[in-house]
Amino acid sequence: MLRFYLLILVALPLSTSLHQGRKKPPPDCAKSEQFPKGRADAFVNELNQRRRLMVEGLQKNGNTGKNLPTGENVAEVEWSCDLEKKAIDALNPCPTESPSAPNGTTGFFDKYVCNVLIC
Numbered sequence: 523m524l525r526f527y528l529l530i531l532v533a534l535p536l537s538t539s540l541h542q543g544r545k546k547p548p549p550d551c552a553k554s555e556q557f558p559k560g561r562a563d564a565f566v567n568e569l570n571q572r573r574r575l576m577v578e579g580l581q582k583n584g585n586t587g588k589n590l591p592t593g594e595n596v597a598e599v600e601w602s603c604d605l606e607k608k609a610i611d612a613l614n615p616c617p618t619e620s621p622s623a624p625n626g627t628t629g630f631f632d633k634y635v636c637n638v639l640i641c
Contacts, residue, residue, distance in 0.1 A: 551603030556610060562601050570598045
């Protein structure tokens with residue numbers, strides 16, 4: 523699950539437009555490589571909605587019941603296929619065989635299932 527969120531956060535760069543009514547540029551690609559288009563759009567829309575609430579001083583701050591401080595110059599985000607690819611590449615080189623430990627030492631190694639699965 524952590525990989526899922528890491529992929530999303532790395533693949534959502536700040537755009538050059540500000541929330542205050544400026545038109546945001548289109549994404550840098552028509553379709554993401556591994557992330558379903560509908561889910562990517564839904565996530566970007568939800569994230570931008572939360573950012574709008576923060577700008578307006580209406581975004582709740584966890585379980586405290588209070589709101590986050592009002593944001594200023596908060597840019598909207600847009601999906602970046604280039605950053606999505608970089609995130610996938612960073613997550614893919616996962617070792618499957620234990621590295622050798624120097625003589626007289628013990629090596630620690632855990633094998634993880636490393637392919638990124640996005641439903």
